[in-house]
Amino acid sequence: MSARPFNLRRYAGFFPLTLLCLVILYAPLLVVMVYSFNDGRSITVWQGVSLRWYVDVFAGPEAEKFKLAAWNSLSIAVMAAVTATMIATAASLAMVRGGAFRGKSASFALISLPIMVPEIVTAVATLIFFSAIGFKLGTLSILVAHIVFCIPFAYLPIAARLSGIEASFEEAAQDLYASRWQTFRHVLMPILWPGILSGFLLAFIISLDDFIITNFVKGAGVETLPTAIFGSVKQGIKPNIMALSTLLLLVSILLVTLSYILGRTGQPTKSD
Amino acid sequence: MTSAVGLHQITKQFGTFTALSDVSFEIADNEFFTLLGPSGCGKTTLLRMIAGFEAASAGRIDLYGTPIGALPPDKRPVNTVFQNYALFPHMDVAQNIGFGLSMLGWAKADVTARVAQMLGMVQLEAFAHRKPHALSGGQQQRVALARAMAPRPKVLLLDEPLSALDLKLRQGMRAELKRLQRETGITFVFVTHDQEEALAMSDRIAVMSAGKVQQIGTPEEIYQAPENRFVADFIGETNLIPATVSGNEAGLVCQMSGGTSVHAMATGTPPVGAQGMLSIRPEALQLGRKPSGGDQLEGTLQGLTYLGTDTQFEVALATGQSVQVRQQNTAPSGQMPAPGDPVFVSITPGTARFLVT
Amino acid sequence: MAAGIGSGRTVSSTFQPLRTWLLLPSWLIIGFFLVLPVLLMLVYSFLTKEFRGGVIWQPTLAAYDQFLFDRGLFGDDPPKIEWTYITIFARSIAQALGATLLCLLIGFPTAFFIATRPERTKAIWLLLITTPYWVNLLIRTVSLKFLIRENGPLNEGLLAIGVIAEPLALINTNFAVQLGLFYSYLPFMVLPIYAAVERYNFALSEAASDLYAPKWVILRRIVIPVVRPGIIAGCILVFVPSLGAFLAPDLLGGAKTFMIGSLIEEQFKGNAGNWPFGAAASIILLSLVLLALLVYARTQKDTRA
Numbered sequence: 001m002s003a004r005p006f007n008l009r010r011y012a013g014f015f016p017l018t019l020l021c022l023v024i025l026y027a028p029l030l031v032v033m034v035y036s037f038n039d040g041r042s043i044t045v046w047q048g049v050s051l052r053w054y055v056d057v058f059a060g061p062e063a064e065k066f067k068l069a070a071w072n073s074l075s076i077a078v079m080a081a082v083t084a085t086m087i088a089t090a091a092s093l094a095m096v097r098g099g100a101f102r103g104k105s106a107s108f109a110l111i112s113l114p115i116m117v118p119e120i121v122t123a124v125a126t127l128i129f130f131s132a133i134g135f136k137l138g139t140l141s142i143l144v145a146h147i148v149f150c151i152p153f154a155y156l157p158i159a160a161r162l163s164g165i166e167a168s169f170e171e172a173a174q175d176l177y178a179s180r181w182q183t184f185r186h187v188l189m190p191i192l193w194p195g196i197l198s199g200f201l202l203a204f205i206i207s208l209d210d211f212i213i214t215n216f217v218k219g220a221g222v223e224t225l226p227t228a229i230f231g232s233v234k235q236g237i238k239p240n241i242m243a244l245s246t247l248l249l250l251v252s253i254l255l256v257t258l259s260y261i262l263g264r265t266g267q268p269t270k271s272d
Numbered sequence: 273m274t275s276a277v278g279l280h281q282i283t284k285q286f287g288t289f290t291a292l293s294d295v296s297f298e299i300a301d302n303e304f305f306t307l308l309g310p311s312g313c314g315k316t317t318l319l320r321m322i323a324g325f326e327a328a329s330a331g332r333i334d335l336y337g338t339p340i341g342a343l344p345p346d347k348r349p350v351n352t353v354f355q356n357y358a359l360f361p362h363m364d365v366a367q368n369i370g371f372g373l374s375m376l377g378w379a380k381a382d383v384t385a386r387v388a389q390m391l392g393m394v395q396l397e398a399f400a401h402r403k404p405h406a407l408s409g410g411q412q413q414r415v416a417l418a419r420a421m422a423p424r425p426k427v428l429l430l431d432e433p434l435s436a437l438d439l440k441l442r443q444g445m446r447a448e449l450k451r452l453q454r455e456t457g458i459t460f461v462f463v464t465h466d467q468e469e470a471l472a473m474s475d476r477i478a479v480m481s482a483g484k485v486q487q488i489g490t491p492e493e494i495y496q497a498p499e500n501r502f503v504a505d506f507i508g509e510t511n512l513i514p515a516t517v518s519g520n521e522a523g524l525v526c527q528m529s530g531g532t533s534v535h536a537m538a539t540g541t542p543p544v545g546a547q548g549m550l551s552i553r554p555e556a557l558q559l560g561r562k563p564s565g566g567d568q569l570e571g572t573l574q575g576l577t578y579l580g581t582d583t584q585f586e587v588a589l590a591t592g593q594s595v596q597v598r599q600q601n602t603a604p605s606g607q608m609p610a611p612g613d614p615v616f617v618s619i620t621p622g623t624a625r626f627l628v629t
Numbered sequence: 630m631a632a633g634i635g636s637g638r639t640v641s642s643t644f645q646p647l648r649t650w651l652l653l654p655s656w657l658i659i660g661f662f663l664v665l666p667v668l669l670m671l672v673y674s675f676l677t678k679e680f681r682g683g684v685i686w687q688p689t690l691a692a693y694d695q696f697l698f699d700r701g702l703f704g705d706d707p708p709k710i711e712w713t714y715i716t717i718f719a720r721s722i723a724q725a726l727g728a729t730l731l732c733l734l735i736g737f738p739t740a741f742f743i744a745t746r747p748e749r750t751k752a753i754w755l756l757l758i759t760t761p762y763w764v765n766l767l768i769r770t771v772s773l774k775f776l777i778r779e780n781g782p783l784n785e786g787l788l789a790i791g792v793i794a795e796p797l798a799l800i801n802t803n804f805a806v807q808l809g810l811f812y813s814y815l816p817f818m819v820l821p822i823y824a825a826v827e828r829y830n831f832a833l834s835e836a837a838s839d840l841y842a843p844k845w846v847i848l849r850r851i852v853i854p855v856v857r858p859g860i861i862a863g864c865i866l867v868f869v870p871s872l873g874a875f876l877a878p879d880l881l882g883g884a885k886t887f888m889i890g891s892l893i894e895e896q897f898k899g900n901a902g903n904w905p906f907g908a909a910a911s912i913i914l915l916s917l918v919l920l921a922l923l924v925y926a927r928t929q930k931d932t933r934a
Contacts, residue, residue: 017739018743021758025812026761031772094652099645117663120873120893120911121893126663128669148662167641170641173643211767211875212890216897248765249765253760
């Protein structure tokens, strides 16, 4: 029985289930992190702490492959996220500031389409499309596909932030003789930027993360980190993969923390 | 009179909803002009049109004789004090005040000088480098005012600027606004739903309701000579009693439903037989135990509410109508009539208004 | 309108006139690189397969026919219902439903627990639940595979402390796939339920309690019906991506857990591929997803009315 029978917000068992949930979520990650420091060649037997697999990631036989894949992943993610963020910013200005207009819900459906369509379907459709129009598969085809599905992820935080900003700031700026561009540049942008940045980070992570679509449209010879890791894992999980995974995991956590902190700097502004 | 703002047959539709229908009037130069009305009456929409945030569906807006309807907000020499101030949160007080000037392309030194002058005007010299969120409501209000006045607009638009302040501050700001308007000579167009605010500050008031202007006049005219039932009812408190015009030669005589006749004033000369309402303010009525000369009504005291300086009496007339009477409490503890007592209510001559609509 | 210039309005005359131009890039990019491709995929599903991948522009129903009917090795036997692909779809739906149920059973209490935390700790709990989602899905799935494989740390640990005598056969089972899907999409279940419970007015629980309802009855009769839109949203958000998932079934499952995602992927890899068939399978998957979304939109509308 609960110690406080009259607290209607507490249910016996919910807390343990929450803990179970956290254990399931974190146990695999922690285990991989720990085993990435294993000194042994075998992934099963613990043979003491060592950094040899981290050295292996950067200097081992597969190092060149991983470096190239990392470079591809990173450059594609940066370009895709920047482009998607610009498109999403423009779209959220229209959607949030545009009032009611014909085609608004259609536009919203279109923007969220990349989230709704199963990834594998997007992958198939994109592959078919590129091959039909004779678009050469490679880095560029990956980039285009990534821009498309990054748009909704960039859009959501930007639009959310923008809905929290009253239009009176823009009206005040225009009332004080600022042109549209000056209004955006000097007034809206400084208030909106945490939203834009977190939209960018989200798009960046999503692009960095993608496996399925990339796997379909990458063509022969081009690899990103996920496809390279997948290729390796198919032949069994090797310790260097765990070291690489741990590194990527830390990058993700760093980015999430960054975006969390950004989200808290200046909550959406209501003038008061 | 030089016309500062001229509104000609302004109509505004939002879909099927008509926010303003055929509104026309002139706001004079140097005037403190108030748009007063309940929420939804169209007053804010009208203000936003002058500022350039909304376009009229039909009609013409002139600023000192020049049509401005086609100009975007940044090309109109008018500035706005927003309801919640809309101070840019990422700029400090000085940057906020100087924003319009920089946009107008003023030289840096000129901007600095003008900002200093404006800070002096609103007595916020010490707060130049504070961010808006570090200011009190009253201070934010003054920054908003300084920011809007810095570019020396020809017309200053104020959208319920005092509504976010508490009562004490609000009363102080009324005097302050009035003083600034006199000193600068800028035409003020002030939007409010607070009649007391409107009466206290304005040179002229336009009372609006349901997208139409009901009456335009000085505070005295609006209060003492309302032209229709809406204005009489909306401004202050009044007793409205159905009546019919029974004579209109030597002054208007109206007959109330019970048969009692009283003298009344009206706009124009309504014909004999015209039906309408008598509007009599509670403070224009006196309570007595005995009949006296002049217009008076007979009834029974229903109840009374002690209000400090005044006492409000509710009297049931013989006709079944009930009227409110308000009397100052002059005697320390006068002999108050008790509910149930028969009483006579006399009307101060010249205060009853006959309203056709 | 008379609410004032600055009282929370988000429509601005500044950007309203530009809205068409501002939306144009999204329309063009998504229209050209997603809508058009999906339409083309629909066309491809009615074309004839080319043996080395790709298609011959000759209309046929062969792909859908192959999906539904078995006409023997030479295609001239009387058609029998072909169960292989229907089974794969049915299994995928079952797996996705299993994963959704698992997410709901653990996600609801978790969301409820977090939503009833004090303001200060709420954000931290939410961060804890959502952070793993941002770790690369592939890495998460590989990690899970590493943990639960036959001689992995989980089995080793359980054997060492004597809870089990034989290693648990987790890997390559349906449950492993469901666990993987659970692991992939849990935040999608927790977040909408959390949002709904956050808005839930606990005075309702108090009123029910005042009217003699026991605690668990309150949960069942009052709380769950009120937060139902959040629960449905969570279920849809988990079910939809689970249905077309590729990584979890591919890495954690075996031949017996073959799902739609893998079936589609096979059609586009190497020379054994069959593009029209892959396109047809994708169209069927997309239709299932749209159906689920439609049902969802309907329920959300009902609860709002």
